[in-house]
Amino acid sequence: xxxxxxxxxxxxxxxxxxxxxxxxxxxxxxxxxxxxxxxxxxxxxxxxxxxxxxxxxxxxxxxxxxxxxxx
Amino acid sequence: xxxxxxxxxxxxxxxxxxxxxxxxxxxxxxxxxxxxxxxxxxxxxxxxxxxxxxxxxxxxxxxxxxxxxxxxxxxxxxxxxxxxxxxxxxxxxxxxxxxxxxxxxxxxxxxxxxxxxxxxxxxxxxxxxxxxxxxxxxxxxxxxxxxxxxxxxxxxxxxxxxxxxxxxxxxxxxxxxxxxxxxx
Numbered sequence: 001x002x003x004x005x006x007x008x009x010x011x012x013x014x015x016x017x018x019x020x021x022x023x024x025x026x027x028x029x030x031x032x033x034x035x036x037x038x039x040x041x042x043x044x045x046x047x048x049x050x051x052x053x054x055x056x057x058x059x060x061x062x063x064x065x066x067x068x069x070x071x
Numbered sequence: 072x073x074x075x076x077x078x079x080x081x082x083x084x085x086x087x088x089x090x091x092x093x094x095x096x097x098x099x100x101x102x103x104x105x106x107x108x109x110x111x112x113x114x115x116x117x118x119x120x121x122x123x124x125x126x127x128x129x130x131x132x133x134x135x136x137x138x139x140x141x142x143x144x145x146x147x148x149x150x151x152x153x154x155x156x157x158x159x160x161x162x163x164x165x166x167x168x169x170x171x172x173x174x175x176x177x178x179x180x181x182x183x184x185x186x187x188x189x190x191x192x193x194x195x196x197x198x199x200x201x202x203x204x205x206x207x208x209x210x211x212x213x214x215x216x217x218x219x220x221x222x223x224x225x226x227x228x229x230x231x232x233x234x235x236x237x238x239x240x241x242x243x244x245x246x247x248x249x250x251x252x253x254x255x
Contacts, residue, residue: 019212022104022212023212025104026104030101030176030178031177031178033104034105037107040105041109043107044107044109
């Protein structure tokens with residue numbers, strides 16, 4: 001979509017594209033949506049497991065590699 | 072998830088629950104794009120136990136136990152890999168949401184009762200957490216969302232003040248094309 005190149009026009013175009021993507025995903029059949037939901041759930045669980053392991057080690061949720069090397 | 076829904080339907084057919092409707096993020100999934108959730112919220116009208124005015128979850132858990140669903144997690148009782156939370160109707164809004172729910176197809180073989188989008192948005196308005204506000208934004212975008220019906224629900228259940236606050240967070244009359252602005 002052509003824009004006049006101003007930041008607000010670019011933002012509007014991006015938001016409109018996001019809205020189109022949301023509508024496309026919303027129109028999927030339920031079994032397809034459930035598959036996507038299961039992927040999201042698996043990803044969140046993996047992130048949570050990493051966070052919990054890091055917390056258990058006393059590390060911050062950053063790239064901190066060890067307790068002897070603070071952030 | 073299909074098996075989860077089938078079990079809920081059996082519970083209704085077998086008289087364990089009087090009526091049900093899928094609510095929360097999974098209810099919203101029938102209308103909008105998927106958003107991560109850990110459980111399935113089921114709004115239920117429980118049959119009062121014999122000789123008592125009190126409702127009890129005991130028949131639900133016994134029924135599920137008999138069917139082999141014994142795993143209780145933090146989020147609820149696990150049915151076919153999904154923790155299910157049974158939420159008994161607790162106020163006029165949830166009672167109306169349950170009464171007005173509609174059957175929607177999951178696939179060609181199964182239809183399930185789902186809370187209407189206007190009630191999902193009203194419940195989210197009431198709760199007002201970040202994820203609820205995000206859900207309202209998505210629900211407002213869909214074609215079948217009835218603005219007039221939503222306005223009536225908000226006014227009937229004294230949620231106008233909350234809605235005005237939420238609305239300012241969703242779309243403060245900006246050019247953001249996330250949906251219609253509903254002024255009360």
